[in-house]
Amino acid sequence: MEEENPTLHVALIVGVTGMVGVALAEALKKPTALGGPWKIYGVARRALPVWFPPSFLDEFIMLDTLNEENTSKMLSPISSVITHLFWVAISVNQSEEINISRNSSMLSNVLYALTSSPNSQLRHVTLQTGTKQYMGPILDIAFSNHLVPHDAPFREDYPRLPFPNFYYALEDILASYPKPITYSIHRSSLIIGASSRSYFNMLLSLSVYALICKHGNYPFRYAGNKYSWEHFWDMSDARVLAEQQIWASVTDKAKNQAFNCTNGDVFTWKMLWKVLCDVFDVEFVPFDEQEEFDFADFLKDKGEVWDEIVKTNGLYNTKIEEITCFNEIQFILKNLNIQHVCSMYKSREFGFHGYADTLASIAPWVERLRQMKILP
Template sequence: MAQANHNSPVALIVGVTGMAGVALTEALKKPTALGGPWKVYGVSRRLLPTWFPSSLLDKHITLDTLNMENTCKLLTPLATHITHVFWLAITVNESEELNISCNSKMLSNVLNTLTSAPNSTLCHVSLQTGTKHYMGPIYDSTLASQVIPHEAPFREDYPRLPFPNFYYDLEDIVASYPKSFTYSIHRSSIIIGASSRSIFNGLLTLSVYALVCKHGNYPFRFYGNKYTWEHFWDATDATVLAEQHIWASATEKAKNQAFNCTNGDVFTWKMLWRVLCDVFDVEFVPFEDKEIFNVAEFMKDKGQVWDRFVEENGLYKTKMEEITTFGAANATLKVDFQHVCSMNKSREFGFHGYADTLKSIAPWVERLRQMKILP
């Protein structure tokens, strides 16, 4: 196994502009970061947005990792420097089979390039997945109705569900290099953080919805079902997730293990809705079980409202469709099971990061405002 120069670890963050990427970049550059001081290289498909803390990156690489030729060309010269890969990248497609094909190719392209280079210094890969590991392909329209998720709280030692799931394939890929590097798996819940470039950004989706409701004097209705309104869920603060990635990369006991990563508390959507109402100054609307409310339908003609917000407030240029996921949100909040992970394994292995979910909402919204993503 390649032995890295631990005096100067070099992190390659693939997916650096997402919520977890922003938080991980900032966490690695703290003087107190475990295993540091770190050099940080960031990979994203597009150029860095103006809101990204680019001064914290030692190098930025614009790269679509689906392209094997470009991946090899740009990463081979760095293979004698990079000691740690933090895999936060994701591409989402309509079918889970396509998800498996694309995400597996991206990860394999990067790992094959780095490990096949002479004098490769790669010693650890930190892979981020999520709770779909325990729920199955819930966004695949042909499979979602067949899936029976595991019982909550979700535990890392639960067997895999008998359905295709690209998370399973990514885990198998990193485990297939036993002589090249160690790895860790990080299964996050709903991530709360700040970015306009994350595919699933629940907080930004909720924020845009609240702002549109306030602007148009619409009721800020909950778009899930009664079960979700009243039962327990958990979430993952992007800062806690970053801390766990770094902890596992620098802790021998955590190598070649999978860990859930949540804030360590639970909430009901009723509780969270009250917090959102306070943050955005909209009236709290109690849940009404009269009809199923389809937020995707409600929001589909509101793009021009968002365009005006962006223009009038001098915001970072985004389209509402790019930064929200109302279709996925609509589906996710209509499940009939509690979405809660066990954090016992993390605690037993020595990770004690946590956050108060309800208290974390306002600071992250404020961060989105400072970044000029929200008005």
């Protein structure tokens, strides 16, 4: 792989306590990291949680990037050293128009703080987005019933859909910056990783569900429909996303390009459900489309059960509503009657060959969450 050889790369990870932020910090600190050695600054809205290894960062900055004045105050002083911005932050709102406004403001505020000084060293920005690029604003009820997603497998050269999408807005912001600043876009599928600070955390949500079922002796029933149970999906391991972003940030031919980033394999939810049953020692319940099951409704009053599990096992103190996305999982698995699969051909063609075995990675990620005392 073609690689630059500067004296020192300095990364700023915005969203460092999320699944991919943690994986990025860990990967950049490895002696074998492309472009290394790296110095790493991390930004998050809240203080570092106790499970975050302090050795992953050289400096942490607590900052709400929606605040333009504070963002400039906190980041302008380091604009003379930051060479690479890794954007893995997200603001999730009910309306896509609000998503566009808030996420655009966050990115614009940070970019302005890092580039307004004549001594700015910023060279490259990696932007993490996702498959909503190909499906539209699926969680905005104003549009969700009218969307016609692209055909799978999703390809990077598909045209934009005629609906508002904050991913499009963020891409346009990056493309508006003149050279020598370059960028790369990284479109993830469902992300699997370890954090209590990620909004869309499918694995942690389903883990909490499995533990509640085990605790109360409830059947561990599937949250979706027959189509999603039987058809192909893909996932993005946070470590693969981190590898691809680091690769693109120091590889000339990857500059100003968009890449899908998945594990490179596919699974069915039936297969994954069996893995979850094995990991959490709950009985596998075959899907029965004759039985109506409202997954989100079942879990809406289980906060006290989770509180008891946390207290009994001496876990990191979390509230069920802060670490799960039950409504979103149910909507996706019951309403997306498509094969949710991305093409990884472009990524391979450009020289990135990272991959992961999705089903085999479930147990190690759960074990990581256990080590972090997020799960028992």
